[in-house]
Amino acid sequence: MIKIAGTSVSPSSINGQWPSGSIERDIIDSMATSEAVYAYDSLDLLQFELKLRANIIAASKDLAQSGVKFAGFSDSRCNLDYWYFKANEFGLKGFQLKQGVKPSTAITNIITKGSKYAFECATAMVIVYYNAVFYTLPEDTFNKLFAGIYLNGWNRDEDLRFTSDKRVDYFPGDYMYFKNPDVNPRTPEWQGENVIDLGDGTYYGHGIGIQTADQMIDSLNAYRKPGATRSAYLMDMAGYPDFKYLAMHELYAAEREVQDYQVGWWHDTKHGVVVLHFNDGGDLQIGPLTYADYMSFVDTLRNEKPVYYNQLQKVLTTLKEPVGEGET
Amino acid sequence: MTTPIENKERIAVLDQVRLKDGIDKLKKTFQESAAQDKEAAVNSLNHEALQFTSLFLLRDEIEKLAILEQLSERNRIAMEIVEDVLSRDKESPTASCRLPICDYIQMVHSVLRWMLETGSKDDGLSAEYIQVLDTTASLLTTVFRDEMVLPIIADLIFTRAEKELFNYYLIWAFFEAREPYTLDLIANRLRSPRVKEAKLARRLLAFVPGIDVHKDTEGEQQYRTFQLWLEENSPFLHYRGESFQETSKPVPYDVGLKGKYLGRSVSVDSGEILSPLTKEENQILEEFEKDDEEVKDSIATSSEVKRYQSLEDWDIWIRRPLKERKKVEKLGGSR
Numbered sequence: 227m228i229k230i231a232g233t234s235v236s237p238s239s240i241n242g243q244w245p246s247g248s249i250e251r252d253i254i255d256s257m258a259t260s261e262a263v264y265a266y267d268s269l270d271l272l273q274f275e276l277k278l279r280a281n282i283i284a285a286s287k288d289l290a291q292s293g294v295k296f297a298g299f300s301d302s303r304c305n306l307d308y309w310y311f312k313a314n315e316f317g318l319k320g321f322q323l324k325q326g327v328k329p330s331t332a333i334t335n336i337i338t339k340g341s342k343y344a345f346e347c348a349t350a351m352v353i354v355y356y357n358a359v360f361y362t363l364p365e366d367t368f369n370k371l372f373a374g375i376y377l378n379g380w381n382r383d384e385d386l387r388f389t390s391d392k393r394v395d396y397f398p399g400d401y402m403y404f405k406n407p408d409v410n411p412r413t414p415e416w417q418g419e420n421v422i423d424l425g426d427g428t429y430y431g432h433g434i435g436i437q438t439a440d441q442m443i444d445s446l447n448a449y450r451k452p453g454a455t456r457s458a459y460l461m462d463m464a465g466y467p468d469f470k471y472l473a474m475h476e477l478y479a480a481e482r483e484v485q486d487y488q489v490g491w492w493h494d495t496k497h498g499v500v501v502l503h504f505n506d507g508g509d510l511q512i513g514p515l516t517y518a519d520y521m522s523f524v525d526t527l528r529n530e531k532p533v534y535y536n537q538l539q540k541v542l543t544t545l546k547e548p549v550g551e552g553e554t
Numbered sequence: 555m556t557t558p559i560e561n562k563e564r565i566a567v568l569d570q571v572r573l574k575d576g577i578d579k580l581k582k583t584f585q586e587s588a589a590q591d592k593e594a595a596v597n598s599l600n601h602e603a604l605q606f607t608s609l610f611l612l613r614d615e616i617e618k619l620a621i622l623e624q625l626s627e628r629n630r631i632a633m634e635i636v637e638d639v640l641s642r643d644k645e646s647p648t649a650s651c652r653l654p655i656c657d658y659i660q661m662v663h664s665v666l667r668w669m670l671e672t673g674s675k676d677d678g679l680s681a682e683y684i685q686v687l688d689t690t691a692s693l694l695t696t697v698f699r700d701e702m703v704l705p706i707i708a709d710l711i712f713t714r715a716e717k718e719l720f721n722y723y724l725i726w727a728f729f730e731a732r733e734p735y736t737l738d739l740i741a742n743r744l745r746s747p748r749v750k751e752a753k754l755a756r757r758l759l760a761f762v763p764g765i766d767v768h769k770d771t772e773g774e775q776q777y778r779t780f781q782l783w784l785e786e787n788s789p790f791l792h793y794r795g796e797s798f799q800e801t802s803k804p805v806p807y808d809v810g811l812k813g814k815y816l817g818r819s820v821s822v823d824s825g826e827i828l829s830p831l832t833k834e835e836n837q838i839l840e841e842f843e844k845d846d847e848e849v850k851d852s853i854a855t856s857s858e859v860k861r862y863q864s865l866e867d868w869d870i871w872i873r874r875p876l877k878e879r880k881k882v883e884k885l886g887g888s889r
Contacts, residue, residue: 300681300720315754316798317720348799380802390801403800411692411730412639414723417799451697 228257229265230272240269249283249398249425250276262394267470268508274473278362279399285337285357286422286430289350292340296433298415299379302349305342308332312376320349320378329372330365333357347420348379350432351401354422355386355467358399367475387468398425400464404439406446408454416449423464474537481534481546482506487527491520500527502535510537566601568608577611584612588619595619600626606673610636610683627653631665639689640682663698666690674706678719692727701733708739715754722798725758729806732793732822734784737762737807741780745773761805786858790814792825814854815842816872817861834873841876853880 228235237251237258244250253276257264266272297303299318304311309321309332323332333356336343345353356375360368371385382388396402400423409417419442421429430436434445439460446458486503498520499513515523523542527533530544572580588595599609599616609629613636616622622633653661669690677687691707694700707728714721728736743755744765752773759765764779766772790813796804810820810827816835818827831839842850853876861868871879 299722300684313718315715315750315757316722316725317714317718318722346799379798382802405795405800407795411696411727412689414688414692414726415799417726417797420800 227260227263228254228272229263230269231267232265240272244276249280252425253279253397256395256397260395270477270508271470271473274362274476275469278358278467278469278472279397281361282354282358282399282422283424285354285361286424287436288337288357289340289354289432290430290436292337294336294340294350294432295344297344297346299346302345303343304345304377305332305335305339308335309377312378314378314381318378320376320381321345322377323375329356329369329375330360333360333372333375345377345432346379346415347432349377351420351422352377352380352382352386354430355382355388355401359386359467359472363472363476371475385471387471388465389468390463390465392463396423396464397466398423400466402429402464403461404429404431404442404446404458405461406449406458408450408456409446410449410451413449416446418458419446477537481536481543482508484527484533484535484542489520489524489527491517498523500524504535510535564603566598566604566608568598568601568612569603569605572608572611580608580611581615584615588615588621592619592621593624596621596624599629604629604672605675606632606669607676607679607683609633610673610679610686627661628665628668631662632669635662635665635669635690636686639686663694663700666694666698667700667703670694670703670706674710677710677714678717681720684720688723688727691724692730695727695731699731699733701731701735704728704731704733704736704739708736712743712751712754715750716748726797726799729793729797730795734788734791734807734822737780737784741777741784744777744780760803761807786855787814789819791822792820793822809851809854811847811850811854812839812842815839815850815857817858817868838872838876845876 228237228240230240237254241251241254244254264272266275302319302321304321308324308327310324311319312322313319323329333353336353337357356372359372363371390401402421402423404419404421406416406418419431419434421431421442424430424436428436428438429442431442434442437445442460443458447454450456450458482504483506484502485505488501488503489498491498492514495514496517497514498517499511500515500520500523502510502512504510512523513520526542526544533542533544534546535542568580568584571583584595584598587598598604599612599621609632613633616625616633622630625633670687673683673687673690676683678684687710691703691710694703695707707724711721711724711728714724737759740755740758743751744759746752746755749770752770753767756765756767756769756776759780760767762780762783764783765776769776787809790810791807792810794806794808796806798804808825810825812818813820813825813827816827816831816839818829818831820826821828842853845853857868857872860871
């Protein structure tokens, strides 16, 4: 079931903008028919998640075709114009973004100049997600969010906010893991394969390529120890970034002009609520607010014009420019 | 069991030269010796006390002299293992088995141990040497399930961290021993005054409640927290096999809650209770299984505490309906 702002919606009322058979439509249909409830504060947030999921698939395919090579941690390589090697506590050589290089330039370079890079499958997953977020967010926002990229296995910027869990449904764009419990100790790098679910029955795994689940399992089984009895298998759990958090950076990073407003104070419970109506047609309810915060909102809304609200920074302001970012 | 080389009083001439004058001198001495008397050179390699490092460093000389067949079983098997590890993409050499197969298996085990025990002191010699030691360690832990080498592997992991050397697959091999004792070997390092050592110990044990990767000032307290957790849960630990390749915060072990609830040891491989259960115990577990994981965790811990306090009282407590016990505990009957 899908709920937008607390109300359940039918797939037909929201899927008109995507062609039949598209990944976005498939995801909406799966969500709508699921026993789980997929709740979004606004349609914008659902649309953002669908856009990012489609871009994760696009970035996976781009990386698969980029010419990047598979290498164990000790043999990894990168374009030294943009990155330098930095080891972590496991002695793993990761790629640290060079000072003065734009994160967007360096992260897309992995796809455009793939032959200069070699790494293992966990690093590949993180690279896919960075590129997908870059395809989705404005470049400036991306560069601000991921200013110090360090690629090293599952190491990633906190702003991607990955979650991994066992769920009722898995969707295209999730990362999953094929485990190889009887891997040959001579080849520990084949102990499993991190993959992206591409939504058409295939998965992208760096080093193996785009394959079906059965093909992935066959590929891993080839690296089992002699006499192995356990097959590789797809684990029943999946991971994904914090779509809502990332959406805030696209949808609400800018100031929105307040066209009108409504306020209310609940005397018995001592809390206030303010509803802002923006000139872009959107609405936002803020509250419950303490008396001091409520009065501060009311005072600004009554006495200033024009007034802007930045939802990401939670700032009501008379300045169009983001607070703290103007020229001094 | 192979006696560690440190306990032997003898030292091979080739090791003496290497340790005193370095690698180049070792190679030169061996070449000169072989030029004068090939058999004597072979004998110096076959010396019982020879350390693996010297054999590894003389690989090229052994090949040039074509003396592989004259080497002892131990050295020949070790050379074959090294060649196999370092030629992973090529066809593996077939082991030349001069021993009966049952003896050969045992000989391979002894050789792997000798390689790790005598070779670990020179860890970091080269990337190839690291690769050979890593594979040696993983064969010992995963195929031979050899617990005796775990302290050596733990030392290697932490000395590599100190030197910022590659230890990722060695950590995997260490955990793949599927032996909760490995956790104790790590936990000792929580108290280390060396920052990198303590940090890695916290990172590896971060799945234990109360171990905080970011707290670098409470080593003693975190060690005590770990010991209490291990004391409470060690018979019930189940190896999940989660590694750093799979996630940045792996949980290699979880607690087999059914075992903890009934006070029965579980299989480290499956998490299932090892001994057969009575009909009544099965019924008790059936009721327990209906709750969600969080509730089960709390009830199992409660059960463990009660069992520790009084086995007699626990025996009465566990037979009462779970619903009734939960109600009492909500009223403050237990923790």
